[in-house]
Amino acid sequence: MKFNRLCLAVAILGLGLAPVVATAHKESDSYLTLRTDPTNDHVLQGRWDIALRDLAFVLPIDANHNGGITWGEVKAHRGAIERYALSSLTIKGDGLTCATHPTGQKISHHTDGAYNVLFFKAVCDKVIPSKLTIVYGLFRDVDPYHRGIVTIHAKGETSGAVLGPHNAVTTLNIRDPNRWRQFKTFVMDGIWHIWTGMDHLLFIISLLLPAVLIRRRKDDGDNWPGGGLLAGGGGTMTMARARVHYYWAAVPTWWPAFIDVIKVISAFTLSHSVTVTLAVLGIVSVPSRLVESAIALSVIAAAANNLYPIVRQRVWLIAFAFGFVHGLGFASALSGLQLPPLSMAASLGGFNIGVELGQEAIVLGVMPIAFLLRYTRFYRVWVLRWGSLLIVLIASLWLFQRAFGIPVPGVGAILPG
Amino acid sequence: MKAAAPRRALRGAGLLFCACLGGVAWAGAPTTPYVPESAAVVLQHVPASTDPRVRRFQRVKNSFRQHPNDLGRALKLARAYVGYARSTGNARFLGRALGVVDPWMQQDPAPIRALLLHATILQSRHHFKAARNELRKILERDPENAQAWLTLATVAMVQGDYSLANDACVHLAAVGGNFMGIACTATLRSLTGRAEQAWRLFSLIKHPGPEAPDAIHAWIHGLMADTARRLGKVEAADAHYRKALQWTPGDNFLLAAYADFLLDQNRPEEVIELVREYTDSDTSFLRLVFAEAALGSPKAGRDIREMAARFAAMDRRHTHVYRREQARFVLYLLHDPERALRLAKKNWTVQRAPKDMRIFLAAALAAGKPAAAKPVLEVLAESHLQDPPVNRLARKVKAAPGESTALAEREGAQK
Numbered sequence: 001m002k003f004n005r006l007c008l009a010v011a012i013l014g015l016g017l018a019p020v021v022a023t024a025h026k027e028s029d030s031y032l033t034l035r036t037d038p039t040n041d042h043v044l045q046g047r048w049d050i051a052l053r054d055l056a057f058v059l060p061i062d063a064n065h066n067g068g069i070t071w072g073e074v075k076a077h078r079g080a081i082e083r084y085a086l087s088s089l090t091i092k093g094d095g096l097t098c099a100t101h102p103t104g105q106k107i108s109h110h111t112d113g114a115y116n117v118l119f120f121k122a123v124c125d126k127v128i129p130s131k132l133t134i135v136y137g138l139f140r141d142v143d144p145y146h147r148g149i150v151t152i153h154a155k156g157e158t159s160g161a162v163l164g165p166h167n168a169v170t171t172l173n174i175r176d177p178n179r180w181r182q183f184k185t186f187v188m189d190g191i192w193h194i195w196t197g198m199d200h201l202l203f204i205i206s207l208l209l210p211a212v213l214i215r216r217r218k219d220d221g222d223n224w225p226g227g228g229l230l231a232g233g234g235g236t237m238t239m240a241r242a243r244v245h246y247y248w249a250a251v252p253t254w255w256p257a258f259i260d261v262i263k264v265i266s267a268f269t270l271s272h273s274v275t276v277t278l279a280v281l282g283i284v285s286v287p288s289r290l291v292e293s294a295i296a297l298s299v300i301a302a303a304a305n306n307l308y309p310i311v312r313q314r315v316w317l318i319a320f321a322f323g324f325v326h327g328l329g330f331a332s333a334l335s336g337l338q339l340p341p342l343s344m345a346a347s348l349g350g351f352n353i354g355v356e357l358g359q360e361a362i363v364l365g366v367m368p369i370a371f372l373l374r375y376t377r378f379y380r381v382w383v384l385r386w387g388s389l390l391i392v393l394i395a396s397l398w399l400f401q402r403a404f405g406i407p408v409p410g411v412g413a414i415l416p417g
Numbered sequence: 418m419k420a421a422a423p424r425r426a427l428r429g430a431g432l433l434f435c436a437c438l439g440g441v442a443w444a445g446a447p448t449t450p451y452v453p454e455s456a457a458v459v460l461q462h463v464p465a466s467t468d469p470r471v472r473r474f475q476r477v478k479n480s481f482r483q484h485p486n487d488l489g490r491a492l493k494l495a496r497a498y499v500g501y502a503r504s505t506g507n508a509r510f511l512g513r514a515l516g517v518v519d520p521w522m523q524q525d526p527a528p529i530r531a532l533l534l535h536a537t538i539l540q541s542r543h544h545f546k547a548a549r550n551e552l553r554k555i556l557e558r559d560p561e562n563a564q565a566w567l568t569l570a571t572v573a574m575v576q577g578d579y580s581l582a583n584d585a586c587v588h589l590a591a592v593g594g595n596f597m598g599i600a601c602t603a604t605l606r607s608l609t610g611r612a613e614q615a616w617r618l619f620s621l622i623k624h625p626g627p628e629a630p631d632a633i634h635a636w637i638h639g640l641m642a643d644t645a646r647r648l649g650k651v652e653a654a655d656a657h658y659r660k661a662l663q664w665t666p667g668d669n670f671l672l673a674a675y676a677d678f679l680l681d682q683n684r685p686e687e688v689i690e691l692v693r694e695y696t697d698s699d700t701s702f703l704r705l706v707f708a709e710a711a712l713g714s715p716k717a718g719r720d721i722r723e724m725a726a727r728f729a730a731m732d733r734r735h736t737h738v739y740r741r742e743q744a745r746f747v748l749y750l751l752h753d754p755e756r757a758l759r760l761a762k763k764n765w766t767v768q769r770a771p772k773d774m775r776i777f778l779a780a781a782l783a784a785g786k787p788a789a790a791k792p793v794l795e796v797l798a799e800s801h802l803q804d805p806p807v808n809r810l811a812r813k814v815k816a817a818p819g820e821s822t823a824l825a826e827r828e829g830a831q832k
Contacts, residue, residue, distance in 0.1 A: 026699065026727065027508045029734050047450070052461040053509070067465020072456030106450035107460060111727040114460035117450040144519055145512030145542070147734045162735050 026112050028054050028146040030138055034091070034122070035153040036174060041128040041181070044098070048085060049108055049115040050138070055081055058142055071107065074116055078105050081116055088137040091122040093129025095338030098122040126189050127347075128182055131338065133171045136163035179343055183350040190354020191361070193333055199295050199398065200326055202391050204268070204359055206302035207319055208366055209384050211261045212374040213248040215312045246309070248384070250374040260315070261367060265359050267320035273352040275327030280334045280348060291328040293403040298322035299395035306388035330355060470501055481517070488528055491517050495534050503541065506669030506698040511538055529559055537568060543738045543767055545572050563593030570601050577769030577796050579609055596622055604640055608771070610801030612647045619644060635664035639671055646678055647803050654678060669698050676704035677772075681806065685711040699727050703742055710750055721750050740764035744776045754783035762789070769796060771804045778810035787817035 030050045037043040052069050056062050061077045062069050074081075082102040091098045104119035132152065139146040148163040154174035161170035194200050251257045278284040302318055305311055311318055330351070339347060373379040401408045453460065464471040477497055481490040498514035501507065515538050521531035532555050539548035552569040555562055570585035582605050590598025599622050607615035619641045625633050642657035658675040665671065672695060676688045685708035692708075695701040706724050709717040728743050741764045748757035758780040765777055774793045781790035797811055 026731050027512055027734070027736060029730070049450075053463050056461070056463045057509075057513070062463055062465075065466040067462055067467065068459040069461045069463060070456060071453035071458045071460055074460065075456065106452055108450045109448045111723070111730045119450075142516045143509065143512035144515045145508070149733050162733070 028139065028143050029110075030054075030146070030148050031110070031115075032089075032134075032136075032148055032150045033153070034132070034134075034150070036155060037121075042124050042185075044091065044122040044124070044129075044132075046091075046100070046118075046120040046122055048089075048118040048120065049110065050081070050085060050118065051110070051112065052114050052116055053112075054139060054143070054146070055084075055116060058139070059084060069114075074107070075105070081105075082118060082120075085118055085138060086120065088140065090133075090135040090137075091124075092133040092135070092336070093124035093127045094131050094343075095133070095336040096124065096126050096334065097336070098124035098129070126185070126334070127337075128185060129174060130182075130343070131171060132174050133169065134161075134163070136168050136170075140165050140168075179346045182343060183346045186347045186350030187354040187357065189333070190330075190351040190356075191358040192354075193330060193351075194355050194358030194362075197329075199299055199395070200329070201362070202395065203295075203299045203302050203322065203326065204265070204362060205366065206299065206306060206388060206391055207264050207268075207315055208261060208363065209370065209387065210248070210306050210309075210315070211264070211367070212251055212257050212370045213380070213384070214251055215246050215309060216249045217246060248380055251371075254371060257371065258367065261363055263316040264319045265356070265363060267316040268323040268326070269352065269356045269359070271320050271323030272327030272330060272355065275324045276331045276334075276352060276355075277348050279328050279331030280337055281344070284328070286328050288332055289402060289405070291325060291332070293399055294325040295322075295329050296395050296398035296402055298325055300392050300399065303388040303391035303395065306384055307392070470497070473497060474501075488521055488531060491521065492530055492534055499534070499537060499541070503670070504665065504668050506700060508542075511541055514538055526558070529555055529562065533562070533564055533568075536565070540568060540572055545576050545767060548572050549576075560588075561592045563589055563597065566592065567597060567601065570605070574605060574608060575768050575770050577800070579605065579800060596625065600637065600640070603644075607640070607644045607647060608800065608802060610803055612644050612803050615644045616641070616648060631664045635661040635668060635671065638664065639674065642678070643674065647805070649805060651682065655682075667695060669695070669700060672698075673700045673704060676701070676708075680704065680707055680711065683711075685709075699724075699739065700742060702727070703746060706746075706750065725751070737763070737767075741768070741773055741776055744780060748776070748780050748783060754780055754785075758784045758786065758789060765792060771802060771807050774802075775804075775807050775810060778807065778814050782810065782813055782817065787814040790814050 028051060030048060032049075033047045035045045035047075037045050052061070052074065055077075056069055059077055059080050061073050061081075063073055063076070082105075086100045086102065089100065091100065100120050100122050102118060102120045104117075106117040106119070108115045108117050132154070134150055134152075136148040136150070138148055144165045146164065149160070150163055150170060151158060151160045152172055152174070154172070159172055163170060194204075275284065279286075301322070305315075305318065334348075334351065337344070337347065370379065370383075373383070397408045400406065464474075466472055466475070474494070474497055477490070477494045481487070481494045484490050495514040495517040498510040498517065502510035502514065514534070518531050518534050518538075521528055522535055524531075527535075532551055536548045536551040536555065539545075539551065549569065549572050552565050552572065555565045556569070559565070566585045566589040570582050570589060573579070573582035573585060583602075586598065586601035586605055589601050599618050603615040603618035603622075606612070606618065619637065623637055623641060625637060638657045638661035642654045642661060645651075645654035645657060655678070658671065658678060661671050662668065662675065672692055676691055679685070679688045679691065688704055688708035689712075692701040692705050696705055702720070703724060706717065706720045708714075709720055724746060728739070728746065731737075731739060740760045744757045744760035744764060747753050747760060757776070761773075761777040761780040764773055774797065777793050778790045781787050794811060794814065797807070802808075
């Protein structure tokens with residue numbers, strides 16, 4: 001009996017006719033261990049053992065292709081290994097992603113060969129995690145039979161999971177939430193959020209700048225010509241009679257100005273608290289591109305109002321109206337936050353209070369200086385006029401960049417993120 | 418494909434695994450992390466580009482990368498991975514093959530060629546039920562698919578479903594030609610008490626001609642060796658195992674089968690000689706450990722610990738492909754018949770080949786619970802398998818006192 005060509009095609013895959021076709025090695029595994037850090041509640045210490053033979057399949061670690069991977073070759077690819085591995089792993093504390101930072105590289109041996117040990121820490125800066133979530137995606141595309149064997153040590157307790165493409169997520173409650181500490185954490189987070197958010201900051205400053213000045217009609221007379229004419233094109237007095245002219249006059253005393261500022265800030269806090277809460281609870285969801293563009297627009301509006309005032313008396317209305325938009329922006333920092341209702345209330349409350357405190361600090365920093373400078377031409381022309389113009393310019397670039405998704409060179413340096 | 422190329426390739430694999438053994442061997446539990454002393458320390462051997470199969474992977478892989486939507490190229494790569502996984506026993510390449518075909522499995526309906534390869538991977542992973550379902554779906558859409566009939570016959574035989582296997586063999590003969598039909602039916606007869614017939618049928622096809630790939634030659638010799646062993650033709654079995662291994666040196670499946678034969682023949686020195694270069698493979702390493710234990714070798718203790726660690730690593734990832742092997746290890750080397758019986762029972766729910774029967778019977782006897790092996794006796798009563806070690810153990814189980822008395826009485830009554 002001869003083997004013919006027809007059989008050949010059949011036989012290529014048909015070698016399984018022998019009783020059992022067992023493959024005889026263990027499949028690909030990695031071993032991921034996470035340990036809570038006794039010295040810092042926000043940090044998890046990670047150790048991740050990944051087989052060199054698996055890494056060599058996706059990264060050119062065996063640079064000389066001689067079939068032998070040396071320690072020198074592994075060391076040389078440390079950065080690539082860390083990027084490849086950590087980009088496939090998401091660690092969340094109470095729903096918020098914790099940033100991972102590699103901290104070391106060693107070697108270990110398991111039954112099926114040498115492993116690269118990647119040490120890292122996961123920093124959950126926004127929360128002290130009470131619920132830990134691990135989303136595992138290593139080698140998801142290249143080897144669906146790969147498994148991540150995860151062990152978590154938290155507060156003296158150990159738990160584990162085997163994760164793979166069809167079972168990529170595990171969740172573990174690692175400690176009872178300490179609500180007071182969590183509250184404080186969120187207060188701090190709120191403060192930092194306002195201090196490091198250039199767009200929120202410029203919005204508030206735009207609203208603060210004119211607080212030490214009063215809009216006066218030209219025919220009110222009494223303070224003229226003490227200050228430079230700002231609105232209507234700088235100092236010109238040759239306007240037609242029918243047009244009403246305004247100029248900026250310094251407020252005579254501190255308290256009325258200060259109360260105006262408090263109104264502005266409180267209105268802003270009130271409205272952004274509403275949308276922060278609605279967005280974090282998932283009740284409201286607006287695409288971030290829209291929110292970010294609207295925030296840029298709000299900054300333009302606030303600053304432009306200093307140049308061509310439309311809202312003159314009740315500046316807090318601007319703050320209130322645009323506060324809703326800024327709230328949606330703040331919420332992006334907390335999107336995904338998952339906590340039991342009481343903790344959620346404490347955390348959101350803390351965050352909003354933090355934002356408020358951050359604003360008050362800015363007010364306390366800016367207001368006295370503005371008050372002292374209020375009679376000077378420097379303040380009215382350079383700070384108020386040109387400052388507002390600069391803010392309009394910056395915010396316009398943001399708007400362009402955010403609305404059309406086109407990066408404008410240099411803007412990244414001004415606005416982080 | 419020319420016959421010479423794969424032969425060279427497999428020789429390359431042999432060299433590759435020699436190299437692996439020379440470099441890194443590690444016993445037992447995972448080590449604590451350390452920083453190697455020098456940058457020149459070789460930590461791990463991986464398939465080198467001196468291996469012609471690896472060079473072929475690279476070629477096929479590059480061509481697939483350039484045309485990632487081309488199913489033909491994807492299948493070529495996946496088949497290369499599956500072939501490598503089978504011949505070396507390196508299960509990682511099964512997962513990699515799956516990764517290549519996975520995108521096509523998401524299509525509805527998935528292309529038949531992709532499904533077929535997927536079913537083959539499932540079968541290799543001992544997901545027999547899932548493989549069977551997929552093969553049935555393929556055959557509904559394409560009843561003339563010889564490859565699918567062949568794989569279905571294989572799965573059915575492993576599961577002890579001989580009527581389905583017979584059906585598949587008949588269809589295979591109709592659509593796949595005489596050679597495949599005879600090979601299929603002879604294999605089935607060898608498992609169902611007609612080993613003499615099987616032997617004569619294999620004799621008809623034992624020279625498949627120069628066009629046949631090496632793997633086909635090896636396959637037929639392997640089947641003949643197994644049949645000869647069943648008929649008690651020890652020398653013929655030995656000769657066929659050796660011939661098979663000449664065609665595909667280092668083939669993981671053949672090494673395990675021949676090593677088991679040698680262990681049964683009480684020739685442990687030859688086992689060590691046979692598998693010493695392939696201890697990366699868990700199945701080959703297990704045979705080495707059995708041989709060392711049989712010889713009372715001083716290495717046995719350490720290697721038993723390493724084998725236990727390898728099984729423990731598989732347990733951790735919830736892989737249970739090797740329960741039969743694990744049951745043998747637990748019974749004969751860890752001397753824990755209770756646990757071996759539990760493993761053999763679980764294994765029986767997945768596969769029912771003669772070797773599965775053998776460990777089940779042996780574990781039941783050793784645990785003093787011969788009645789537990791009743792399912793094996795039921796299958797044997799229907800299939801009339803001739804297999805000296807299995808038949809011997811089955812007789813013992815039937816004759817065992819105590820729990821088996823009721824069974825024996827009932828069987829007596831039936832006669």
